[in-house]
Amino acid sequence: EVQLVESGGGLVQPGGSLRLSCTASTFTFNNYWVHWVRQAPGKGLVWVSRISSDGRSNLGYADSVKGRFTISRDNARSTVYLQMNSLRAEDTAVYYCAGGPVNDYWGQGTLVTVSS
Amino acid sequence: QSAPTQPASVSGSPGQSITISCSGTSSDVGAYKYVSWCQQHPGKAPKLMIYDVNNRPSGVSDRFSGSKSGSTASLTISGLQAEDEADYFCFSYTTSDTYVFGTGTKVTVL
Numbered sequence: 001e002v003q004l005v006e007s008g009g010g011l012v013q014p015g016g017s018l019r020l021s022c023t024a025s026t027f028t029f030n031n032y033w034v035h036w037v038r039q040a041p042g043k044g045l046v047w048v049s050r051i052s053s054d055g056r057s058n059l060g061y062a063d064s065v066k067g068r069f070t071i072s073r074d075n076a077r078s079t080v081y082l083q084m085n086s087l088r089a090e091d092t093a094v095y096y097c098a099g100g101p102v103n104d105y106w107g108q109g110t111l112v113t114v115s116s
Numbered sequence: 117q118s119a120p121t122q123p124a125s126v127s128g129s130p131g132q133s134i135t136i137s138c139s140g141t142s143s144d145v146g147a148y149k150y151v152s153w154c155q156q157h158p159g160k161a162p163k164l165m166i167y168d169v170n171n172r173p174s175g176v177s178d179r180f181s182g183s184k185s186g187s188t189a190s191l192t193i194s195g196l197q198a199e200d201e202a203d204y205f206c207f208s209y210t211t212s213d214t215y216v217f218g219t220g221t222k223v224t225v226l
Contacts, residue, residue: 035215037162044119045154045162045205047215060214063117102167103152104174109161 002026002105004097009110012087016114020082022097022107030075032100033058036082038093039109048095051080065091087114120145120189120206120218127224128196138189138206138218146187150209153182153191157202165204166191193223201225 008020022034036048048065052058055073070083080097094109120140128134138145138153145151151169154162164173166182169189179194189208193200206218 037217044220045156045207045217047207047217050215062214096161098162102164102171102173104164104167106161106163 002029002100004029004099004105004107006095006097006107006110009095009112011113011115013116014088014114016087017083017085018087018112020084020095020097020110020112022080022082022099024078024099024105026078029078029099029105033103034073034080034097034099035103036071036080037096037098038091038112039096040090040093043093046093049082084112087112089114117144117210117212117214117216119216120208122204122206122218122221124219125222125224127226128193129226130196130198132196133192133194134196134223136191136193136204136206136221136223138191138208140187140189140206140208140216140218142187143212144187144208144210144216145184145189145206147211148209149184151182151184151189152207153180153189154205154207155200155202156205162205196225198225 003025035050049071050060051071068086073080096109098106153166156162169184170182
């Protein structure tokens with residue numbers, strides 16, 4: 001079974017940048033699309049971004065992050081990245097990655113806090 | 117893109133059946149068969165319970181079932197158990213080539 005582990009979260013000032021990583025335990029992960037989903041404290045789930053298995057043909061972003069966030073992947077490392085620039089207070093959330101044949105694999109999340 | 121609307125809370129007694137609705141539009145829930153449901157216990161990661169409207173991933177109890185009529189999807193939990201107490205979110209692909217989660221429903225087992 002594939003396990004996903006997110007990392008890279010932390011405290012950052014408004015306007016700053018962070019890069020999140022989502023690393024899988026097996027290489028079969030490379031066959032799947034991967035999504036990033038976030039959840040602000042006490043709030044619901046929000047879709048953020050997705051990337052196709054080859055990392056080139058199909059990228060997608062929510063309007064709220066378009067132009068500020070960039071998704072990419074390195075299949076040699078079984079890792080998907082989310083580069084987050086121009087961070088705002090409203091980006092504060094736990095960020096989850098999800099993937100698999102039916103998006104049935106989820107990581108435990110990494111907390112991003114944007115605050116001065 | 118507005119989030120599909122779910123009831124804020126649904127409750128039931130052990131053994132009963134409950135249904136959670138996810139009311140969207142012709143641009144999301146009503147557009148494709150790509151509606152999923154996630155379960156989330158407090159402080160835990162979401163878990164996929166239903167995908168493509170009415171399919172269960174391996175390992176998910178058959179007490180969970182999904183359906184869709186027009187722009188409204190539904191998740192039914194039969195034989196309600198204490199462990200089913202959690203938040204539930206629907207999740208849909210949209211005509212804008214993006215995805216959207218529903219507003220979420222808290223299920224309480226009385």
